[in-house]
Amino acid sequence: MNLLDGKYVSEKLKGEIAEQAAAYLAQTGRKPHLVAVLVGHDGGSETYVASKMKNCEKVGFKSSLVRYEADVTEEELLAKVAELNADADIDGIIVQLPLPKHIDPEKVTERIDHRKDVDGFHPVNLGRMQRNLPSFIPATPYGITLMLKEYGIETAGKHCVVIGRSNIVGSPMSILMARNTTPGNCTVTICHSRTPDIKKFTLDADILIVAIGKKNFVTADMVKDGVVVIDVGMNRETSATNKSGYKLYGDVDFDGVAPKASWITPVPGGVGLMTIIGLLKNTLASANKEVYS
Ligand SMILES: NC(=O)C1=CN([C@@H]2O[C@H](COP(=O)(O)OP(=O)(O)OC[C@H]3O[C@@H](n4cnc5c(N)ncnc54)[C@H](OP(=O)(O)O)[C@@H]3O)[C@@H](O)[C@H]2O)C=CC1
Numbered sequence: 001m002n003l004l005d006g007k008y009v010s011e012k013l014k015g016e017i018a019e020q021a022a023a024y025l026a027q028t029g030r031k032p033h034l035v036a037v038l039v040g041h042d043g044g045s046e047t048y049v050a051s052k053m054k055n056c057e058k059v060g061f062k063s064s065l066v067r068y069e070a071d072v073t074e075e076e077l078l079a080k081v082a083e084l085n086a087d088a089d090i091d092g093i094i095v096q097l098p099l100p101k102h103i104d105p106e107k108v109t110e111r112i113d114h115r116k117d118v119d120g121f122h123p124v125n126l127g128r129m130q131r132n133l134p135s136f137i138p139a140t141p142y143g144i145t146l147m148l149k150e151y152g153i154e155t156a157g158k159h160c161v162v163i164g165r166s167n168i169v170g171s172p173m174s175i176l177m178a179r180n181t182t183p184g185n186c187t188v189t190i191c192h193s194r195t196p197d198i199k200k201f202t203l204d205a206d207i208l209i210v211a212i213g214k215k216n217f218v219t220a221d222m223v224k225d226g227v228v229v230i231d232v233g234m235n236r237e238t239s240a241t242n243k244s245g246y247k248l249y250g251d252v253d254f255d256g257v258a259p260k261a262s263w264i265t266p267v268p269g270g271v272g273l274m275t276i277i278g279l280l281k282n283t284l285a286s287a288n289k290e291v292y293s
Pocket residue numbers: 140163164165166167168169170191192193194198211212213214232233234235271272273275
């Protein structure tokens with residue numbers, strides 16, 4: 001078993017991003033600027049947004065946080081998005097999900113200017129990605145492709161099974177793996193909650209990408225020898241022994257599956273750290289007008 005080490009790869013890529021941000025500053029006199037909008041006080045969202053901000057500072061970006069209480073109205077949030085869209089000093093906007101039930105995430109996502117949509121959730125970016133045109137690619141799938149590239153994992157001609165079909169992970173991931181790109185050129189199967197007998201598919205997977213949010217869902221009996229396993233799951237459980245007060249579990253039973261895998265991502269220390277890299281790269285690309293001129 002070999003580890004797909006998100007800590008190592010993310011630190012390496014952060015170094016490259018920092019150099020490019022310094023060059024951008026020298027050329028333009030400004031830093032790439034990411035704005036995160038956070039609604040409410042969800043524990044996970046607080047942690048991830050704090051980590052995004054901290055990493056922005058580390059690579060020499062400017063970052064701003066716009067906070068609202070959970071009772072903010074949809075109108076108020078949409079008005080803020082319009083204001084951020086119009087602000088020439090802002091390169092990237094993310095609205096952290098999930099949002100409270102009274103706010104329609106589709107509406108908010110579509111209201112973000114697609115040229116500043118560094119999450120890559122806007123239908124314009126999704127459509128352009130599917131067509132292989134320049135676009136912002138959703139940060140988690142983007143981070144996973146960077147990881148596969150870094151370790152030179154062969155994907156062409158392989159059977160890639162993706163479990164989960166969300167807008168932010170499973171669905172864009174399945175598109176990327178089926179595209180005529182590297183990584184890509186896989187035969188892709190998408191499984192979800194209405195798939196009977198998921199094991200039938202996972203047992204045939206050369207590459208298995210799991211994004212469902214169920215602790216230890218994938219067990220050793222469900223995979224074949226030599227499989228490449230990408231565990232996207234982030235399941236938080238309170239823990240008295242951890243100094244953060246919680247412990248993270250993936251969707252894969254790591255201890256059981258790792259001995260059969262050729263490559264596997266740990267949780268934490270895997271995909272989560274690469275997600276941040278995807279976001280930073282999109283923000284820099286936006287500042288450099290690499291996707292939309
Ligand atoms: N590491 C990272 O950077 C990130 C991690 N995450 C984590 O990844 C996980 C998934 O996130 P996200 O995609 O947003 O989740 P969603 O809840 O939006 O989607 C979950 C998907 O999994 C499917 N699913 C749920 N239960 C089962 C089951 N028993 N069998 C098969 N399929 C099932 C659902 O099917 P259906 O469509 O039929 O409901 C759905 O498509 C979470 O743990 C989340 O915290 C998310 C984003 C980034």
